[in-house]
Each structure stands twice: as C-alpha cells, then as structure tokens.
Amino acid sequence: MIRFLLRGLLRDRSRSRFPMIVVFIGVFLSVCLYAWTQGVVQDMIHASASFGGGHVKVTTRAYAKEADQLPNDLALFQAPDLLAELRQDHPEMTWTPRTRFGGLLDIPDAQGETRVQSPVAGLAVDLLGKSSPEPGILNLKSALAQGRLPAQPGEILVSDDLARRLKVEPGDVATVFASDIYGSLASANFKIAGTVRFGVGAMDRGAVIADISDIQSLLDLPDATGEVLGFSRDMVYSDAHASRVASEFNAKHPATAPAAEGSKSRKTRYDFTPEMTTLRNQSGLGQMFDLVASSMGIITVIFLLAMSIVLWNAGLMGSLRRWGEFGLRLAIGEGQGHVYRTLLLEALMVGLVGSIAGTLVGLGIAFWFEKVGLNIAGLMRNSSMMISGVLRTRVTPSCFYVGFIPGLFATILGAAISGLTMFRRDTAKLVKELSE
C-alpha cells in the first residue's frame, strides 16, 4: 500500500507532486531563513567580541563612562598586576590587554614631507608575545591580504582598503599621530608589515593594528592599557557565565566613594577603580542584540505562519479537487473512514517527503553558506557596526526541525479538515452527484 502511495506521489501531478513541491519549497525557505537569522545574530556577537569588547571587558569606571571617546588618560594603570589577578581567578577564560586610540596615519614623500594622511582607528594588541591569543582571536592569518604579520617592534598592520587608498605597500614607512596620556600630540614612525581585510566594515575602512608595547611607548602609557578583554576559551559567548565572572570581579573591586559635595577639585569626580562589563552591557550592545534577534524571530515566525497557511491551503485544495474521486470510491463501497485514513496517509507521505527533502536541501544550502559565505562588503562600506561584510548562515540544532514540523503538520491538518466533509456526504445521493 505504502509502495503504491509512494509511486503515486511521483506519478500523480495534481494529487501529490504539486503539493509535495509546495511543501518542499516552504520547508526549504524556512530552514534557509532561520539559518540566516541565526548567522546574522551569531556574526554580530562574534565580531563585536573579537574586534570590540571581548566577552567581558575591564576598564576603569571613569573610562567606561566615556568609552566612546577612547579616553586613554583614564586607562588602567598597573595592567600586568591586573592581568595576573584575572588569569589566576578565572583561568577558564583568555585574558588579553588592548588599547584603542584614534589618530592619523601620515605617509611621507621622498623629502619627508606629508604626501597623504588619513584618520585611522588604532588597535593595540599583543602581537609579538609568543603565547598571545590575539592573532587567533582576530583571525589575523586569514585576514592577511598582503605582506606578513609583524615580527618585531615598530611594525604595524594596516587595513587593505586604507593601504590602497593611501597607495602604500608592505615595507613602506608611515607615521602614526595620536594623543598621549596627557592629551599631547604624540608621533612615531612604523614600518607597514602587511595589510589585512577582516570583512568587517568598521575595521576595514581605516584600521591600524600595532603591538601594544609600541603604543604604550607612543602614548606614554607604561604598564597601562585602555582595556583588558576576557574571552571564553571556546569563543562562544555565554551571557550567564560572563555575568557571573563580572559580578565576582566587581564585588572584589568596589567603586570608590563619590566626590564630596561641593568639592572644588575636578579630580575627585572620577573613579579609577577597575570595573568589568559583559558584552551584553557594553554600549547598548545587549539591546541591539535583543532587537536584532527579536526582529529576526518575528520575521521567521511570520514566514513560518505564512508557509503553514499555504501548505494547509494546498492540503485543502488537494482534497476538494478530489471530490469526484472520493464520491466514486464511496459509491463502489469503500468506507468513509477508510477513504479518510488513506487521505491522511497520503498527506503524511506528501508532508514527510516534502519536509525531508526541503530540510535536507535547506540544510545543504545553509551549510554551504556557513562555509563559503556571501560577500556583501560593498553594501557595508559605510557601516560603523561590528558586522561582518560576509553574510554567513549558522546551522543550529533548531534548523533540523524548524521547517520540518510545520511542513508536515500543516499538510496533514489541511487534508484532515477538508476530509471531514466526506462524512457529511449521503451515500444514496452519490450516483446522482456522479451522473451530473
């Protein structure tokens, strides 16, 4: 019987092949859309953590309040002691110092005069340490477009787009200008070791990556750093874990007493004790993630609902179209219950085959996009958000059933509802109905 029905599925165009194609397309699109939404959210979290503030970030309380201005005069002093403490208290995480700075990259001509210059977003990380996690976190080897990674002090990486704009190549000398801890204009010459392209618009537009020791020297920040970032070792952000680590750290480092009322000194207004913030709580990222996730969720739910209605309608239409066939079957003595059951079984087969095929093809496409990605960097050129310019899907366990369940059940439900009319048909009138 099942073999007969399966054969019928493929041979009968209107009864099963068309409904199956509808189910297939619906399930396939649902899986792809869901995997894409997962990819967008996960990419945002990953890019924000890697290029932004880690899974947790330690700064002074004063720095945290004005973090958007990159106030390195409010940096963490005695950073090596703080790093040692964090590594001892939370060995399950990777801790690394970073200093961000705004500045100018000035390219000299043969006479040493300015040939061209551009504002840059500077990122100082531990590039030269033998056990530094930074090359891995920033994925520098894959991001390298030209040249090589810095191997000695005085070498920098420049974003490839910026290098092309300034017409510089690996080996050229560039001067970096930035404000030091006193707010004074500081400058130092660097050799461009290589150029990088991360696929993240905010980084690719004008980033300069230097070793943190060079930048500590440039900005007059000995033993100081703007931020200390913490990453979970599997690089997967867990808000529960990050929140626990942050609350433990902040309990150990309470804020200093606020400035006395009427205090004349401006110095007392600032609190230089360290404070840890989770990725969610950095610069409103949590709200942004929630907004994106809920928007994506709403889009997915609406799409799934629409697809369910389409599939349900397909089931209904299929059954109604077969009004004459059911009448004939009843007229030759087939029981109403039997006809109804075969109708449901057919719907089950249509739903099952369509959903399995749709899920498999959808997962295949999603896996392929997860691996290869779709380059939309051109559209993200002016974006200041830490979003990858390569669109990738993310296949999660939910992708396996998110299309399958509505695909199967909507088809059966449609057939089940339309099939109920069968029980209202009067057997005595069947011959008359059929002869008309």
Place this chain on the structure above:
Amino acid sequence: MKDKTIVDYRLQIADCRMRSAVGGRRFAVWCLLLAVGGLFAQPTGEEILRKLDANAVAGNRIVTAKMIVTGERLERTLEMRSLVQGTDKAFTEFLSPPRDAGTKMLKLGDELWTYTPATDRIIKIAGHMLRQSVMGSDLSYEDMLEDRKLQDMYDAEVTGTDTVLDRPCWVVDLTAREEDVAYASRRLWVDQERNIALKEERFAKSGDLLKTTEVTEIKKLSGRWVATDVVIRDELRRGEGTEFITEDVEFDASIPDYIFSKASLRE
C-alpha cells in the same frame, strides 16, 4: 525812608555777591567733575580693543616660559623658549621634559608646522588637527595661530565694570563679525588703566563656554604690562587647567630671519 532804601539796596548787593560767590563755587565743582569725568569716562568698546591690541602687539621678543599642565591623574611641567616676530611669526622649542625636549613648532602667518625628533618629520598642522591640544595643554593649535587683531575680528560693547585682581576693569563683550573665527563671542575683563585683559571667557556659536583665561600675576617688563602667570582652562577637557608662567621676556631682541623657516626646525 532813605536809610531804609539804602539798607535794602546794600542787602540786595550783598545777596547778589553771595549768589555770585555760590554760583562760582558750583561752576568750579562742575568743572572739576567734568575734568575727572573726562579722565575716566567710559570708553567705547572699539577704543578698548584698540588699546588692548596696541599693548599686545610687540616687535621681536624672546620668551622663556613654562607650562604646568594638570590633568586628571597626572601633572607635568613643560619648559619652552619662543622666538616671536610681531604677531605672525613664531618659533617655539620645548626644552623639557626629556620626552618632549627638541619638539619644535613654527608659525608663519596662518600656517603651523611641528617637528618631533623621534620621527624626524615636519608635519603641517591643518584641518581638524588645529583643534588638538598643544602638548597636552588647554591651549589649542588654533589658539596659537590666532594672530589677527581683536578689533579686526570682533565688534565690541562695554557692558559693565568689575574688579579683578583688585583692579577696576571694563567688562567688554565681543561678537565675531565673520564666521571664520575660532570663537563666536568672548567676554573680556580689561584693566581700566593698564589696558590688559585680566580675565576672559570664550564661547561657541551655541553660547557654550569653551575656554576661560584668568591672569593671576602681571608685571611691567621693559615698560610694558605683561601677564606673567595665566591659568587657561578648556572647559570641554578634563583636568584642572594649564598654568602658563612667563619667566623672562627679552623685547626687541635680535632674531635672525632664517629662524622662521622650515629648515630651522631640523637644526
């Protein structure tokens, strides 16, 4: 009757004399008041600016000074030597601290270059860099470049009087005539006698206070009143401000012309 008439007549004469004497004294008092009033009559804003500009503009001079920059957590002192010609040429070399020693700045009209020995580069300060702080102080490069006379840039109005450093001052409000000035408006407290600004507030177009300057010491050097200790505060920056102390000024100094060239920055 005759005697009475004579007496009345004499009384009238005495009354006239007395009235005449009183009138004379009144006239003298009025004359004195007018004279004193003439000496200290409220001058117009333009007159005050003209005197201010005349006092500020000098010929060649060599200034040795130091800046004490009090930041959020740190304080540092920079020593410098400036060679100045009029208002549009200046060459400054920082002498200390060691990290900044040898840093030089050259101003020629409305252009500014800086040289740092660490990079051996001469960089023109232009565009948004002009708003950067000079060596971490509360002074911007834009402030350094300002060489036009106040009377050429601003309309002035005397809005009152005040006392600063125990000196009577005119309070003068300045409003920019053109868009192309660093500060849309200013308020000056100008010493009524010495024609030197003892206090200043500089405002943005929005009316926000951007910078305050307070003179804490003035000295007469070579017959000219000079603010030798000035506290400048950028109201948009953190920190306590910058104290600019003039240690020595040599007026009418002989400064070779080649000093005011880019080549001298590398020497």
